Amino acid sequence: MALGVVLAGGCTVKDSAAPPSRVVLPARFAEAPVTDGMHADLGRWWTQWHDPVLDRLVDDALAANPDLAVARDHVRQARGYVAVARSTLYPTVGATGDIAGGGLGWSNPAVPAALAPNLGDPATDGHLAGLAAAWEPDIFGGRAADLRAARAVAQSVEEQLRGTRMLVAADMVENYVASVDDLRRVALIDRAAAVLDRMEAYAGARMAAGQATRADIDAIRARRRTVLAARPLLVADVDTRRRRMAVLSGRLPEQAPAIPQPALFVIPPVPVGIVPVGVMDRRPDIRARRDLVQAALERLRSARTDLLPRFGLEFFGGNGRLRFDGLPGLSGSGGLMALTTYLPIFTAGRIHARIDVADARLDEAVTLYDQALLTALSEVESAYESRAALDVQGQGLSAALAVARRAAEDRLGLFDGGRSTLLDALQARLDAVAIEDAGVRSEDGRAMATIRLAVALGGGTL
Structure with missing residues (x-):
């Protein structure tokens, strides 16, 4: 024991780092972007779309999402483990009680049965009741380290809850925005089909006048079928996303929310004024990894205390009685107290192996933390670059659409003046619709990049 105390003096759990x-x-x-703009409020970043339907859908999902319910249950479990770890720091007290009864057959070969005393009913009974207590003082801090580890794990689970909230909100926004963009593209397909119908009617009239051929009409019909071929896929994608939104809100797929008529919405500006250290302090996955590093460190500290002596206090106090019928009963009360100690001398390397395992898990936790940092930095940089590139593309397509619409108006004016055919005017209108469709797809890409950027920056974790 003296050797253990000497060893303990040079080795404490706080030595581990x-x-x-x-x-x-x-x-x-x-x-x-390098700008002096306002710092972004990422708490409820989806409200920057200024769409009340979207706000309501996100609120519904955050209130009833099954994944969030599971994550909250995980938090309850983790807090329960903290209570279990805390309980090991305190004594354990319990009550015991026993009662017994039975019968005995008395006989003595040296005494004739006729001369044996009459003992009446040869019964026996007894009882024992007492109070027991045991306590192992946490002299070297192993149990306290276990408690800190449990708390760190519980904090990481709470961060996972925040991360789930963030992903659920992003999932709802992504599906809603993509559905709206799909419906906008469906509307453009219908417009293009209507223009092609007019082109076909015009070509039919020209063929009747000997100015067009059947091949011209077939070519227009083929274009119309090609344009309409994309429509069912877009409608199916909208329905798939609507069902996904229903599930996100804890509803049956058959209760999918309705998507309002497509409307042009302003895509939120790029968040500015955000630095990497702020992102790492906000992102729940990084914070959870940081907590798990702390938990692994505390487990290593706890494992090292297994090399040190353990001391314990035990107490038992009680009252009991034992009676044999015909004989005087025995009864009494009292108590016992004991001081126990244990010092491991030979464990076939088991304790050192556990320490090595805990040390390796700490290294693993730090490596995973570093990996999460690198991944987060990459996600933010990629999202910023993607949004910037799509902004440039959107500006180019907006300029091209303005030119195409002006060209369509000019072609129509030339037709009205008898200097061009209606077919040329309709073709110019089709060209404008095609550029507008490319613009919608570009806006959808900008919206998705905005969502990815908000998630990468740790938005929506409140």
């Missing part, structure tokens, strides 16, 4: 992170965060994001 986590390996440092190898990731050095940059001062700013390389792909973030």
Whole structure:
């Protein structure tokens, strides 16, 4: 025991420390726009779409999503484990009680049965009741380390709840925005089909006048069928996304929400004024990894205390009685107290192996934390760059659409003046519709990049 105390004096759980992170965060994001704009409020970033239907759908999902319900149950479980770990720091007290009864057959071969005393009913009974207590003082801090580890794990589970909230909101926004864009494209397909119907009627009239051929009409019909071929896929995608939105809100797929008539909505501006260290402090996956590093460190500290002596206090106090019928009963009360100690001497390397395992798990936790940092930095940079590229594409398509619409108006004016055919005017209108469709697809890409950027920056975790 003296040797154990000497060893304990030179080894405490606080001697352990986590390996440092190898990731050095940059001062700013390389792909973030350089601007003095307002800092973005990422708490409810989807409200920047200014769409009350979208706001309601996200609120419904955050209130009734099954994944969030499961995550909240995980938090309850983790808090329960914290209570279990805390209980090991305190004594255990319990009551015991026993009662017994039976019968005995008395006989003595040296005494004739006729001369044996009459003992009446040869019965026996007894009882024992007492109070027991045991306590192992946490002298070297192993149990306290276990408690800190449980708390760190519970904090990581709470961060996972915040992360689930973030992903559920993003999932709802993504499906809603994509559905609206699909419906906008369906409307453009219908417009293009209507223009092709007019082209076919015009070509039929020209063929009757000997100015067009059957091949011209067949070509227009083939174009119309090609355009309409994309419509069922878009409608199916809308329905698939509507069913997904219903499930996100804890509803049956048959209760999918209705999507309002397509309307042009303003895509939120790019968040500015956000630095990497702020993102890492906000993102729940990074915070959870940080908590798990702390948990692994505390488990290593706890494992190292297994090399040290353990002391315990035990107490029992009680009252009992034992009676044999015909004989004087025995009864009494009292108590016992004991001081126990245990020092491991030979365990075939089991304790050191556990320490090595805990040490390796700590290294693993730090590596996973570094990996999460690198992944987060990459996600933010990629989302910023994607949004910037799509912004440039959108500006180009907007300019092209303005030119195409002006050309369509000019062609119609030339037709009205007898200087061009209606077919040329209708073709110019089709060209404008095609550019508008490309613009809608570009806006959808910008919206998806905005959603990815909001998630990468840790938005929606409140």
